Amino acid sequence: MPSVRSAATRVQQSYLVGVFSTVARTFHPVGLAFAVLFFAWSMSPSLLPRPWFLQALATGISMAIGYGVGRLLAWLTLHLGFAPRWSAHARIAGWTILSLTAAVTIPTFTILGARWQDIVRDIVGTQRDGGHFYLLVVFLAFTVAITLVFSGRALRWLSNRITHLGTRFVPTHTARLASIALLFTFVVFVVDGAAQRVIVNVAERSAAAVDVDTAPGVTAPIYPERSGSRHSAQAWNTLGNQGRSFVAGGPTWRNIEIATGQPAMTPIRVYAGRDSGPTFDDVAALVVDELERTGAFDRSVLAVATATGSGWVNPNVAAALEFVTGGDSAIASMQYSYLPSPVSFIADRETPQQAGRALFDAVYERWSSKPIDSRPALVVFGESLGSYGGQAAFSGGYEMLAKVDGALWSGTPNFTEQWQLITASRDANSRQARPIIASGDHIRFAAQPADVRGAGLAAEWRSPRIVYWQHSSDPIVWWNSELIHTRPEWLNKPLAPGIDPNLQWVPFVTFWQITADMVFSIDVPSGHGHSYGPEAAYLWADILDGITDKKLSPEQLDRVHAAIGRR
Incomplete structure (x- = not known):
């Protein structure tokens, strides 16, 4: 019986490894490289100390964006005519370098991120948490990132299906543009329309009961x-x-x-x-x-x-x-x-x-x-x-x-x-x-x-x-959508007193960091944040x-x- 159970266990493990390898091969190496880079950037300090779960959320979103940026650059490179034929040996070497880089970068910046957060806690006068939860940051961040990437793939698959149906009636390029426009309208309707109304209605009913x-x-x-x-x-x-x-x-x-x-x-x-x-x-x-x-x-x-x-x-x-x-x-x-x-x-x-x-x-x-x-x-x-x-x-x-x-x-x-x-x-x-x-x-x-x-x-x-x-550290004052693509003037050196001098602006990443800072911006001592x-x-x-x-x-x-x- 033990040998049967051991064999069954080995089969299950082999199956899981096979599934993982199959899924892993669907990711583009350039996208993964940028995801690792965005992971490191997301661990940098911002205006206020972040709880581990908000750090994980900001990191996961940043990684997904980083993957998308890398994937887009690879697509543009390919369509500009640069399509090198890598040998099997070169591909193995590339994946090995990427894996080793990730194996070093992720734990290193996880530790640095915890230390940077403690520095920000010292600046605002809150208690250090010792970084014990930062292992959970990695797990949750990867979960968020993978979920977002696969959600993007689902939209791409849907766009391809709509395009395929559209080619029966119009040229391919027209069908592609129409599918993108249709999906964009649908997402805006859900996020900025129906979903928003549902959230507001639920929040208002709950708040009215508390009132x-x-x-x-x-x-x-x-x-x-x-x-x-x-x-x-x-x-x-x-x-x-x-x-x-x-x-x-x-x-x-x-x-x-x-x-x-x-x-x-x-x-x-x-x-x-x-x-x-x-x-x-x-x-x-x-x-x-x-x-x-x-x-x-x-x-x-x-x-x-x-x-x-x-x-x-x-x-x-x-x-x-x-x-x-x-x-x-x-x-x-x-x-x-x-x-x-x-x-x-x-x-x-x-x-x-x-x-x-x-x-x-x-x-x-x-x-x-x-x-x-x-x-x-x-x-x-x-x-x-x-x-x-x-x-x-x-x-x-x-x-x-x-x-x-x-x-x-x-x-x-x-x-x-x-x-x-x-x-x-x-x-x-x-x-x-x-x-x-x-x-x-x-x-x-x-x-x-x-x-x-x-x-x-x-x-x-x-x-x-x-x-x-x-x-100076109030994210409500400084948050806006332009943080996604433009370095704000308030981050020009030297930074104002009350801000970690290590704070740097990074496209996309800083926006989500400041967004996370807003959640608990009043839960800091008076004189900092939104307090x-x-x-x-x-x-x-x-x-x-x-x-x-x-x-x-x-x-x-x-x-x-x-x-x-x-x-």
Whole structure:
């Protein structure tokens, strides 16, 4: 019996080896060589540390692209007339060299990749993971790459079948072009149409179910200065999950007095949920009514905060404004979607803009009707999609300066038109990573609070003051489709502080690395990635300097920073 089992085992092993050899021979050696090269490139560092499974995904996609690039080059070479007849000995030697190269390159760069990731973790201040999972990276990356390559082959086979059918009616070249066009249309329809709608619908239903819940520890406010209280026309259960957290959160007047040592007021926070009205204009009108009810137009500072997709307002930025103003402030926001920001980021970029314009225009109209000498300073802020949507209320920097007294835009997505226009208008001697606009007279960019007073900026910072707060390592700020084929200016040497100096741009590869970086870009310490924290207190103090009579010393701001960090 043991001998029978051993023979059966040997047969199975021989069969598997035969299948593997047959499949392996279907791969083109030039394509495989480029796949190995792209594997090595994909292990290089990017903006943020990547979990092993995201590294594997980025590596697998890169390998598949590398194989495709190599295969395309081989096809072009063949069709240009270069078709050498390699001897059997030469082919064996070539495969041997390729195998040995892969056997050395793959483990070497797997180890280097783990070490590079630890260096990036040190830069952002997160714990090293020791690279124990990187053996899994190789296995999963190869699985992803092979799956993508065979998916491409399936499309090619389908294209050939369609072409063959088409040759019955039209010439071969016409049939080939028609088959490619048909498949391209089909893929776009599936990926950008039907599949996207399914994903959005599923995400929205799931998010809507979560929206009815209330975060642990969050209770309805008792202060009349808050929406959702018994004094408010906006019922607590209509505000949505994030809206309830917003109006129930933030510092009390007592928290502010302890931190600043100065008398304080209860800050005003007003909010309306997505289903409070049939249109964005209707919801925005309800927010304005809440501002009137709470006496917000009698405060020193009125802030319009555009939320992210699910209605989230950065609690650090909001609390910082309230601490710096001694509570003599009002913040207005509203929910415009159930979708979490990642889904909106991909599938719904119209809604944030529509909501941002509706909210600002409604508040601005009522604010403008107040006497000039008694109305509050008007400021705006938003983060990520909130920054994108909030800036949609303005045609650009000039209109922003004409309508508001200050702004703090944090983590602005790269596709934001106003950000693009302002960044493109930078002074000739400034860099894309930290642009200087008209010597910094009104608009300044900062990765850290000290940057708004940095070298190259005008000694006098005139009001209104606009700050674009963007960390050097924030992939949301730097991600765009052009990374596939164009080296971005923000990667010009020397790199900005906070970025691994070993970061290099590689066609195709860098795009997928930055894409992977976005997934957990908020799960890093404040000051890195897409994590914007209590440092907002220093920026608000600079923005509001001269606008209000509130003035905090550096020591008081340090206490405010610490107080926000403990919340």
